[in-house]
Amino acid sequence: MATIKKRGNSYLIRVSCGYDINGNHKEQSFTWIPDEGMSKRQIEKELNRQAVMFEEACNHGYKASAVKFQELAEEWFESYAKNTLRSTTYERMLQLKHRVYPAIGHLRIDKITARQLQGFVNSLAKEGASEKTGKALAPKTIRHNLSLISDVFSYAVRMDIVSENPCRKVVIPKGEIKEKPIYSQEEIAKLLTAINGEATKYRAFFFLIAYSGFRRSEMLGLEWKDIDFDNDIISVKRTSNYTAERGIYTDTTKTKRSKRVLKISPYIMGILKELKAEQEEEAIRLGDKWVETDRLFVKWNGEPMNNQTPYGWLKEFCEKNDMPFYGIHSFRHFAASALISSGLDVVTVSGALGHCNSGTTLNIYSQMFQTAQAKVAQAMDGAFSFLPQDTTR
Numbered sequence: 001m002a003t004i005k006k007r008g009n010s011y012l013i014r015v016s017c018g019y020d021i022n023g024n025h026k027e028q029s030f031t032w033i034p035d036e037g038m039s040k041r042q043i044e045k046e047l048n049r050q051a052v053m054f055e056e057a058c059n060h061g062y063k064a065s066a067v068k069f070q071e072l073a074e075e076w077f078e079s080y081a082k083n084t085l086r087s088t089t090y091e092r093m094l095q096l097k098h099r100v101y102p103a104i105g106h107l108r109i110d111k112i113t114a115r116q117l118q119g120f121v122n123s124l125a126k127e128g129a130s131e132k133t134g135k136a137l138a139p140k141t142i143r144h145n146l147s148l149i150s151d152v153f154s155y156a157v158r159m160d161i162v163s164e165n166p167c168r169k170v171v172i173p174k175g176e177i178k179e180k181p182i183y184s185q186e187e188i189a190k191l192l193t194a195i196n197g198e199a200t201k202y203r204a205f206f207f208l209i210a211y212s213g214f215r216r217s218e219m220l221g222l223e224w225k226d227i228d229f230d231n232d233i234i235s236v237k238r239t240s241n242y243t244a245e246r247g248i249y250t251d252t253t254k255t256k257r258s259k260r261v262l263k264i265s266p267y268i269m270g271i272l273k274e275l276k277a278e279q280e281e282e283a284i285r286l287g288d289k290w291v292e293t294d295r296l297f298v299k300w301n302g303e304p305m306n307n308q309t310p311y312g313w314l315k316e317f318c319e320k321n322d323m324p325f326y327g328i329h330s331f332r333h334f335a336a337s338a339l340i341s342s343g344l345d346v347v348t349v350s351g352a353l354g355h356c357n358s359g360t361t362l363n364i365y366s367q368m369f370q371t372a373q374a375k376v377a378q379a380m381d382g383a384f385s386f387l388p389q390d391t392t393r
Contacts (some may be wrong), residue, residue: 002014004047004051010031010032011033012029013030013051014028015029015058017058028058032047034046034047067108067109067161068108069101069105069106069108069149070105070106073097073100073101077090077093081093086251086252087241087245088241088243091244093148093151096144096145099124100149103123109152109153109161110162114166114168117149118169118170118171120145121145121172124136125139125142125173139172139173142173146167146170153165153166153167180326182326182333182334182337183210183324183326185338187324190323191318191323192210194317194323195317200275201297204271204272204274204275205297207267209331209335210335213335214354215254216307216311218258219296220239220240220307221238222296222297223237223293223294224294224295227276229269229272232265233261233264234262235261237259240295241307255355257350259354286302289301297310310328335352336364337368339353340365341368346361349365
């Protein structure tokens with residue numbers, strides 16, 4: 001049973017937790033401070049409630065451990081994250097330690113409050129937070145930092161070190177959301193027309209990614225056995241990724257729904273046939289130097305193409321031809337825009353893009369769907385132009 005001792009304006013609540021293997025008595029303590037203005041009766045009632053709640057928490061395994069956040073985070077990285085997270089996610093989490101550890105790494109995990117975490121998060125949204133630009137961090141980057149902290153706290157809850165995750169009470173400050181540029185229909189037409197005179201593997205890569213909206217990792221993970229030339233169909237079954245620790249490696253798709261099948265333009269399938277024929281000729285020419293991987297997009301010797309190669313090639317190409325460069329992911333946004341503008345529903349668009357659910361699609365492309373709906377209304381207004389325009393009575 002909990003014991004209560006008054007200490008000035010606060011109350012110390014103690015709960016016996018039995019004895020350890022050496023016969024030493026164990027107990028946990030908790031200090032409760034009444035809110036200002038509470039009556040004696042209110043204090044008594046709330047104090048008893050706090051004592052009961054704390055005793056129940058102790059009985060369910062709560063331990064006010066002296067473990068520091070950094071110590072537990074390293075344990076989480078080794079025993080959970082390394083074996084569970086995708087390699088790209090794991091490496092991103094490792095890169096976040098340089099900000100999180102100096103801020104809270106030295107603090108006891110059971111003493112860290114939501115207020116402290118909110119202060120840390122707020123500091124990331126201020127000018128100077130970014131070492132590279134000297135500006136505030138983007139909301140997405142701030143969310144990643146909080147996600148690392150939250151994952152460690154969730155681990156602490158599962159290990160019965162703390163009773164709750166304070167990150168649930170933290171709010172990400174609303175920063176300036178910069179709208180990322182997307183290639184227009186005219187820009188894509190001009191870009192692909194110019195690329196049509198380049199090497200076959202780059203023609204194939206950029207025509208296919210613009211048409212399909214595949215992720216870069218999905219494009220680089222494509223193998224010839226995924227291509228159905230008879231029916232003009234391509235199946236997405238894997239991804240090709242890169243980390244400094246592992247180099248280029250093959251992984252599963254981002255989500256289960258990312259595994260999908262898409263009908264492709266016969267013109268683009270024709271470019272892929274050219275690419276396959278060129279690869280077969282090159283494999284014969286190189287002989288033992290050729291590494292057979294079955295990948296569509298490869299290095300000179302058949303090994304999987306580096307993930308940065310398409311980005312670097314396109315950037316140089318755009319600069320040389322005085323064309324706008326919006327990055328590789330902009331092709332996926334263009335494909336999504338084309339699908340939405342054609343009037344397809346969100347479920348169909350979500351399936352084509354390989355999102356985990358249609359909610360994700362709506363969150364990313366809500367503005368595009370709203371614009372498409374507005375065009376429908378305008379079209380209907382045009383169809384009913386014969387109606388009187390004066391609505392006054």
